[in-house]
Amino acid sequence: MKIILATLSLVFAFVWNASANDPAYESAMKKQIQAMKTIQNLEQSQSVINGFVRIAEAKTTEWLPYYYAAYLQTIAAFRFEVNKDQYFDQAMELMSKADKIAPNNSEITVLKGFIIMGKLAVDPMSRGQELSPLAMQTFGKAIALDKENPRATTMMAQMEQGMAQFFGQGPEKACGLARVGLELFAKEEAKINENYLLPTWGKREAEQVAGACK
Template sequence: MKTVLMILMLVAGSAAAQSKYEAAVLKGKDLLKAADDQEAYMGCANYFERIAQKESKEWLPLYYHSLSLTLWGTRETNPDTKEKVLNDALALVQKAKKIEKNSELAALEGFVQMMRLTVDPATRGQTLSPTIYALFGEAIALDPENPRAVLLMGQMEFGTAQFFGSGFEKACGYIQRAYDIFERTPDELTTLPTWGKGMAEASLAHCNQ
């Protein structure tokens, strides 16, 4: 009887700890969704860094820490600061991939590399483009219904088409597909990544111009 009670207490304690962790991640997701400038993204990065330090076996805090820095990088105008922020983001997502390999992490790593390319497109285009396409391809292969992977592939194709002055049909096909996946994905409370629908809508608007 004592053994059964001890097991039940351990299970209850583990569930409570997991609930605190999940609540912390959900709070961070809300902070990240509301962020709209570098300072706010920095705050999100610091928040998820603290969670990652406590939950060293979990990949999601590292994922959101990296995502916070990447989104900061999209707003940063100082090339040196942007480079540092994105390099930190890359190190974090690669650390997370040592814990688990999945579609979301592959897509995020591709996103980070895509933003690193924008720091110096003329120099980095040839070297980074194959890596970025490979990462997005890996993400889609791991989960064809991951709208973030499909959307980011579409954005990469769009940028490539702009650079070479070619058509946007392929890019917009990916973007439309990503939007459709977002549309049929039910809203639910989850610690897993759900971001990107607004980005898909904005990208689709460019396709429809």
């Protein structure tokens, strides 16, 4: 009986590992993540976005492909001459798909806040009253979901820095958050290897906020 139970345990373990590790998915994601680093223009950006969307449509249980597609859509809105509102709206649609797969995910929540920041930047005078508190609330939720997420703390630091400058206040709160963010990035970097698929962006933003504190 013990032999039978041990054999069944091995079979279930093998099946679970086979389903948890998908070499084709991981290979495709690594290729697209590497391609992200070489984007020079809008056409290349759209090509990489489309690649992530195709992965998402093929692997419907994974949130990361939609996440990266939305992230690139957001960066494109900041970086290139495009209809920024349209790009941010499309990014949010992609995030809604990711959110359905992985609700209450800190990384997804941070990126939603980043998109809201983008919408705010398009027209801060008319949108500030509505979107500034929403962005702060969203980043606050991301921190609550995962206090070890450096992007959550860093993006909150950026918002605090902007709010302090707007109201003529001191940068102490933003500086403190940025320093915490840099500490969290150092912890994250210790985990990163060639098979790491999770988001790693944001350290530059933390350094920029911290650099203004000197």
